Amino acid sequence: MKVVHVSQPVTAGVAAVVLELAVAQRDRGWAVTVVCPPSGWLPARARELGVDVRGWAASRSPGPSTLTETVRLRRLLNELSPDVVHLHSSKAGLAGRLASRGARPTVFQPHLWSFETANGSLRPATTVWERFASRWTDLVVCVSDDELAAGRSAGVTAPAEVVCNGVDTTRFFPGGKSAARRRLGVPEDVPLAVCVGRLAELKGQDQLLAAWPEVLRRVPDAHLVLAGDGPMGASWRARYPGSSVRWEGHTDDPAAWYTAADVVVLPSRAEGMALVPLEAMACARPVVAFDVGGVRQSVADAGAVLPPGDLAGLADAVAARLADPASAAREGNRGRRRVELSFDRGRMTDQIAVLVEKLTASERAS
Template sequence: MTQPVTAGVAKVVLQLATAQHGRGWSVTVVCPPGGWLADRARAAGIDVRAWRAGRGPGPATASEVIRLRRILDRLAPDVVHLHSSKAGLAGRLAVRGALPTIFQPHLWSFQSANGPLRAAAVAWERFASRWTHQLVCVSDDELAAGRAEGVTAAAEVVCNGVDTDRLRPADRSAARRGLGLAEHAPTAVCVGRLAAQKGQDQLLSAWPAVLAEVPAARLVLVGDGPLAERWQTTLPVAAHHSVRWWGHSDAVAEHYAAADVVVLPSRAEGMALVPLEAMACARPVVAFDVGGVRQSVGGAGAVVPPGDVVALAGAIAARLADPALAAREGLLGRRRVDDLFGGDRVHERIATLVEKLTDPEVAR
């Protein structure tokens, strides 16, 4: 079950559902009908049930829980796997521990909230531990954040993974020609939903300093989201000729291939897929030191203090100005993904956890 039906969470859900379907399991994806997840899951032969649900909690949550309970009554599953905070809220209220329940936050709800809402989210996660048979965190940082706030459910860290057969190093010049980008300009690429959490405004704040060091640099922002129009109209650098607002793309692998460096300016993450995808394509990563980033990137780029736009700009400029450095880090990133973050490893770990919850013999 998931409420997000695009971007990283949807990718993880589709990968897991497809792998489990391939094992011969009976798998159903329960999600809202919008976005691409439902269509791609059906195309893979996976059963999909529509669950209408908004992104955040509110007055509609009660009816969302009732609708989810009805879906589960019809499906009678052996185990439910809840992805992200909204499904974690509605799913655990609907099931209340009556079925083996896996919860995978993909970033705790309290990490993107403030004030009374944050306090309520913390209180809920502590309470809901009693209805969580298995907590799955995507990074050591995510698990530590939960434990620090009193989340006591049995937990495993299963880092995100990527398809290293689909995401591979490719020719940079060919990718730029295919996308219509300047072939010889030093190019930074940022892939992500245009939302406060993803921090593209911080990257844009750093961009003038990058241009001061590398005047020919180009920035490509791939993605759309609720803050696209606001940022484009209120941030002075947004209209600079060096900045390209690409919008949504189904060809992110080509954008990674076109990059000299990939930037993740997020304010918070569980473990973002973007660094792993970039590394699989042998491109270095520059990112703020938020959840899971240091664990994923290692030495395949630069990890700078959260919100430090001066350090961010310096790290980006260094790689745009030194192709040899960027190439070395890119190759290191590819080896790191091959060794640690292949999708098959993730699928096997999750399958083992599911089997432990549903098969007493495996549990022993």
């Protein structure tokens, strides 16, 4: 079996899923290649783990360079001649399906539909594209029931399956809070909320920062750590000053921050199924999040799921868990059990492998 994974972006959750799938499929004895831009940690990490990587210069968003990027990708795919092309996220889905146009079995995994993040006139255009591209898509893999429902509501007719994201429960596991805080330089006795993610409007840290003064009113000694970097970092630092907020920047060890936390917050405006809640739950930490794509399905009773944009509810839910660590710990334990049962990475990679094998078997039969 020859599989090519095409990915843009090359960092954060999408890259993590691509790497997990590539390594698992390589371990099955498949010939696996990751095609992606040469920047970011994905290509370097994939090579370290023995996965073949081919560079593909591509920007994150569609634009004037898309035609050139599509031509480059078409040449790469012709050279590699895979049995299956697996496209990850909107940009790879655009270029990859234009490049192949149904010539070889194609799996598209949106990791959040483009029309859910586009603004203005681009939103209807992306919806029309996703409908049209169904003809060149043998299988859509959605990471949550919400993502599948959104695609069907938008008129995406390609065959589709839900395969929920999974995390490595041997890397993310319950650990000692005190030891983690000592290592990270966090006072042992402060109530601590942690938010891990790219500093971008879609991830919604500005909503958490706007609610934070009310958390402080309820829990005056509380601290907030924002672990991540991104385009909105400088602007938000200037807009939301305060000694109770620590801007940690990018971290290569999110598990340490989950372990140090009393509660993990996901204030996103949109998601497919975010990895952050699953990773936090695997570390036995409660999650407070807005009810965007996949959150209710993943978190369930391991925290609080709030209406999108409910800043008062967000502040109340965060403060309640900081003020009552025993109750928060019980939610965290429920989360760990939930991840072990339903969101382990092995379950995810096995389900994808079965779907790819069925797809190629059907192609051979036809």
